[in-house]
Structure formats: structure tokens, C-alpha cells
Amino acid sequence: MGRKLDPTKEKRGPGRKARKQKGAETELVRFLPAGAVQTAGKKGPQSLFNAPRGKKRPAPGSDEEEEEEDSEEDGMVNHGDLWGSEDDADTVDDYGADSNSEDEEEGEALLPIERAARKQKAREAAAGIQWSEEETEDEEEEKEVTPESGPPKVEEADGGLQINVDEEPFVLPPAGEMEQDAQAPDLQRVHKRIQDIVGILRDFGAQREEGRSRSEYLNRLKKDLAIYYSYGDFLLGKLMDLFPLSELVEFLEANEVPRPVTLRTNTLKTRRRDLAQALINRGVNLDPLGKWSKTGLVVYDSSVPIGATPEYLAGHYMLQGASSMLPVMALAPQEHERILDMCCAPGGKTSYMAQLMKNTGVILANDANAERLKSVVGNLHRLGVTNTIISHYDGRQFPKVVGGFDRVLLDAPCSGTGVISKDPAVKTNKDEKDILRCAHLQKELLLSAIDSVNATSKTGGYLVYCTCSITVEENEWVVDYALKKRNVRLVPTGLDFGQEGFTRFRERRFHPSLRSTRRFYPHTHNMDGFFIAKFKKFSNSIPQSQTGNSETATPTNVDLPQVIPKSENSSQPAKKAKGAAKTKQQLQKQQHPKKASFQKLNGISKGADSELSTVPSVTKTQASSSFQDSSQPAGKAEGIREPKVTGKLKQRSPKLQSSKKVAFLRQNAPPKGTDTQTPAVLSPSKTQATLKPKDHHQPLGRAKGVEKQQLPEQPFEKAAFQKQNDTPKGPQPPTVSPIRSSRPPPAKRKKSQSRGNSQLLLS
């Protein structure tokens, strides 16, 4: 044992080293909440650090009061000379942040605390008399601690004094400040400024400096955070959009610290209990991972290298991040299924799937990177996985190579913003085009993956898309894109913890079912940042994009609109409809892309012939298409999405033809922007035009039903028009209520349903 660790050697001296050598306890007591000292241990450091850090401002006053009292007493007793330096309130505030961020040593609680105390001293010196005044007041440090709605103690304590201190940096022009920092970034000052600004922004109305805008504070904060945590500007901007300020600081702190080491038992060869026992015998300190995992273990520390034990070499476990176990749990592969893992390297998820399937079925493990494939081969052989084929394709080449899988797992390559703690280079080397490039690739991969799933599989039809990134562009946006482009829907992942995905973010709006996706963060769940979405494919057909139309999710929508334009044809109505359509398009833009297709149909309808007789074309894409087909003899509509449309149309034709024609002609003229429900009154063209876009969006069933209903009421155009607009369905008024004006986005999903309904009705 070294001299320093020799317990028998007495430590002498008043200095910090002597105090340190007296033991962690004495130091810790001064800084941690009473009772926390005992629990400080393997599990302790991080959670301990996290807790106070996260609660800096609203820090429970009680904790600090206790601390201070304890520390005061202890301080008095043990370290009388340190009394002047004890600024517990602020030290408690900072030690976690400073120590962790600047020292990056989470193992030793003392050192960070020590340094925090030292920093505090330095700060005091810099700040001058104010601090000492506060300190000497107590024991009256407790006053500072009083948790009044959590304003920072700094701010609150001195009212005027504090504000002055805070304001100083902001009074200086930003440029000047930046120069200062560039020359000699004083991290302590920067850190303190960060805390100050966060505190001010939390209670902006009361604490702002006059004449300074919020954005100035935010810019200052951004720069400070970038300096303090070494982030690039772009990424920090993205993070500021994503998190509220207090969470942002926690997130940044969490990224400085590695996540705990976790491993997964290989149930093909051993049981978790046996493995845990074997590892403990070797000197590894571990625990089960949590309720949610039956095979996971978390390693606190180990006296042997955890990646080189004989158990590891025999393939009894695999080192795997906790968040990487989640997508496989969400996918839930069953035995005797055919699974595709599109980006499998280094093989952790693949092997997990194989062990869940008990080596039955087939897994096709694919990766585009040949180097990393070697690790897949090695891992799978080591773990005794026998039902796997390993291939080296670009994921986008599926399903051409082979398709028809029961389940697919896509762990897409991403920007890695969720695993910054593993790879700090991500902080600076990611920027806008990297993210967009990743997003583009992910979209392509996701579409290929969806096409590789067999929707009619008896036991499957599921796809899990996951990334280790937390940006919205790579997660929700990609998922939303897939929802629009393919016949899939989101289903619950089966993970009951984790934050829900966003349904809206800044200026974007996503499908509401995105709530079933899950996000995981390092600072809240203590695992790598992750995003998981589970899809179910309900139809193997791929929605075609209409000529000039944007791709829509359901073929029915597409079919109908296309039919309409053709059938309508009358030049005049077409033109007018176009005009109307344009206005409608603008209305619709806010709605789903399906509407877009509708709009395009309107454009197409231009060329439609005058035979249009069927009003539907004008008014509602869906409705009209159906009508038109039926009414018009020729299959103008047939050209586009035939099967469904023609079917529908024909059924409707008998009723609607005459009325539709009249209605159509009239309605085509004036575009009406609004309400489809009372088209009759409006000039035909208008209504038609307006109705069309609206109808397009609404579920087919609805549109059809309405139209039909109206038809009997008003034999003429108006009736026809209305009916067409409302419901493409013919004879039977669908259950859909003729409430056009509400076109909720969920209607998009309903379209598939309505399609089914309408088909039933028609047939």
C-alpha cells in the first residue's frame, strides 16, 4: 500500500490534502445532504451528482439547510480554519457541475468537491465582499437557501447586490465579452454566468435587466454553454430547441459522464443468475438492470476486465448498452419467424433476437460496412447463434434481394447525438447538412425496410425503427414521412417507460400516433439517447404517387382524385375548378399530403372533358372520382388508379349521373372555399372546386356517404354536387357525419378504413 493509502500513517496538517487523507467522509459531509455520505459508492457518485446538479436552483432548501448545518458543525469542529471558505450554498450548487464537467472524474467524490470548494473560494475572491458578507451571516446561509420558488440563491440572496453582479456581464457588449472569453476562458466565471442566466430566464419578468431582450440573454447563454461544454454552435442550437433550459443543463452534464456499463445474458448458454454468480466470484460488482429486463445486468465496477473473462469468451454474455436492448424488446421476435436486421453491426441486437427466438427461424443480418461485419461474425459465433445469415448489402437494396420478412429491425445510422458521452467528437463535427444527409438516408432505408415486411404474415408484419439520436429531423420526421408514404401505422412499442415522441415541434406537425413512439435521454433514464418507433404494416401494396401528385398513404385517395380529373373534363369547370382548387390547396396545405394529391387532381381535371357530368370531380376528389367514373361512360378516371375507383364509380353512376352532370357543370364555375356541406346553395363551380379539396381530405367513406344522401334530396346539381362533395359513397349514406369543416389529421388514417368501408358499400 502506498503511503497515502496507508491507514496507519497519521495525516497531519491543516491543508486540504490532510483533510482529504483523513477520509472521504469528512469532506463529503460538508457538501452532501446528510445521509448521502453513506450511500456514496459505486452507484452513488453519478446519482448523487445528478441530483444536486439538477436541482441547483429550486434546490430543496431543506437539503442545503441540513447540509449547511452539518457542515457548519463539522466544519467548526474539524476544520475551523475553513470556515471562511465554506460557502456551502454555492458549493452545493456547483460541485456537481464543476467537478464533473471540469474534472471528469466521477469516481472520487472528494476531488470534485474539493475543487468546487476551491472554485468557490476563487469566486468569492473575485466577487469581493458580497460573499463574505453572506457567509458571515450564517448559519444564515440557510436564508439564502430558502427555496422561494427556486430562484437561484445567488440571485435571491442579495437582491440588489446580486443583480448587479449578474448584470455586469450583460452590460458589456457581446463582442467585447466574447473576446475576453476567447483569450482566457475563465470556466468558473462562465459556469457561474450560465447559472445566472438560467436563473434569470426562469423568472424573466422579474429579474431581467432593463433594456436587454430575452434573445440577448439566450445568445449569451448559448455562447457560454458552447464554451463550457465544448459544443459546436449548430448542435447547441438544436439542443436548445429540444430541451427547456434546466433540462438542457442536465443533458449537457450527463453527456460528460459515461453511462454505466451493462451486459446482457446470453440465455442460449446460461441463465442470468448463474452468470451473475460466476462474475461475482471473479470480482465483478453487478446488479440486475431493472424490472424491465430479464437478462440485463449493470456493472458497477470490476477487478477483472469485463470484456475478457472466460465467460465472455465462452459467449455467456454480451456487452450491450441498456438502450440497445429496448428495440429488440419492442420488436418481440417470435420463434420460427423470418427476421431481417438491416444494420446489424456489431451484432448485439441480432444476437438478442436470436436468443429470444431460441435459435429457430431465420435471421438475415445485414450491414453495409464490411469492416464492422467482421465483428458481427465474431459475436454471433461466440454467442452460439446458428440461425443467422450474414450479408453485406446496402440496406436500400432490400427487398429486391429478398423480401417477405415477418419482422424487420432497422437501427438506422444516425448522427449519434444521443451517444455524445461515448463519442465527444459529435459535439463539434455535426452540422446541418450532416443531419439532413442522415435523415435522407434513414428515410430511404425505412421505406426499403417497410417494403421488405410481409404484411400478410401470420405472426408478424412489424417493423421497428430506432436510432441513437435525439434530433427531431432523424426521428419523428422520418417516421412521419414513412407514415405518409406507405401503408403502415404506428403501434405501441410495449415499453412502458420513456418519453413519448413529439407530435409537433416548432413549425412541424406530425401525425398524432407518434405519441406511441418512445424517446430516451441520458439525463432522465441514465441510458444512451434513443428513439424507438414500432410500425405495423397493414397492406402489401405500395401507394403509387399520382402524376404530379405527392404520394399519399392510401391508394383509395389517390384513385379517386385521379378519376375525378379525368372524368370532369369540361374545360370550363376545369379551369374554374383549378382556380378554386388553388385556394383550396392553400387551405389544404396545412392538412395532410393526401390533400396535396387532391390538389393535383384538380390540376389534372383541367384537361378533363366536358362530359364531366359527374359533379364529383369538381368538388371532391374522392367523392367525385367515384361519381365520375360511374357517371361517365368512358374511363377517363380509369387511367388513374383504376381498380378501386372504377369499381366505386360504377356503382354510383346510376344515381348520380344525371344530377352530377348538371351539378358538375354548374359547380365547376365558381370555386367555393369553404363548406362542403351546403354546396347546393353555392354556385356550382365554386362549390365543386372548394368541395373537392375538402373532400379529398376527408375519409372516403364520409365523402361518399354525404353525397349520396344529398342526392336524393335535391335532384339537381346542387344535390348532386353536395352529395358528391360529401360522400363519394353512393347509395348508402355512410355513417360518416357530414361535417366537412373538421378535417382532422387523423382523417388521414381513417382513409384506409374508409376505403375499406367504401369498398364494402360500393360492392
Added chain:
Amino acid sequence: MRPLTEEETRVMFEKIAKYIGENLQLLVDRPDGTYCFRLHNDRVYYVSEKIMKLAANISGDKLVSLGTCFGKFTKTHKFRLHVTALDYLAPYAKVCGAVSNSATGDEVKD
């Protein structure tokens, strides 16, 4: 990926027979299906038939591995057995200690 030729099968079988004796048939007919040996890039893979059928769709230059690799043929056409074959040979091993893994102590064969 192709089946083994006669010559190759003979060479491989001779090697394996040193450990498990003469019953190569035990490896081929298993309770959970028929397994077979396939050669790909000079490596011999031991794989069940239905997996092999799926792997047939993958072009040769993109296929990396399938099932379990038993060993490979060297440039001079000798067969070198790999440790990855251990799990399959162990149950039938005839030689005492020849396939035991003393380190983990969990695969001692008599």
C-alpha cells in the same frame, strides 16, 4: 455457396472423425431438422437446410457467413477446424479432454 465436393467432404470428415469418431451422420440428422455443410469462400459452414434455402437468394459476393463456420480449407486444401465448431463436436466427442474447456469449466468431456 456450394455443396462440398467429394474430395472436400472426405478431407473434412477425416479431420472431424479424430474428435467424434465415425458418426458424421449425427451432425447431419438432427432432431430439429436436417443440417448440411456448405462451402463459401473456402470456409465450411454448418447450416440447417431451411436457412440455406434463404441464403441461396443472396449473391455470392455479398454473403458473408451463414449458420456456423466449422472451419476452412487452406490454400493447400487441408481442412483446419475452428473453435466455433466446438459446440457441435462436444456432445459427441470421443477423446477425453480433447474438447474440454478448462477455463470456464463448463465443457468437460469424458
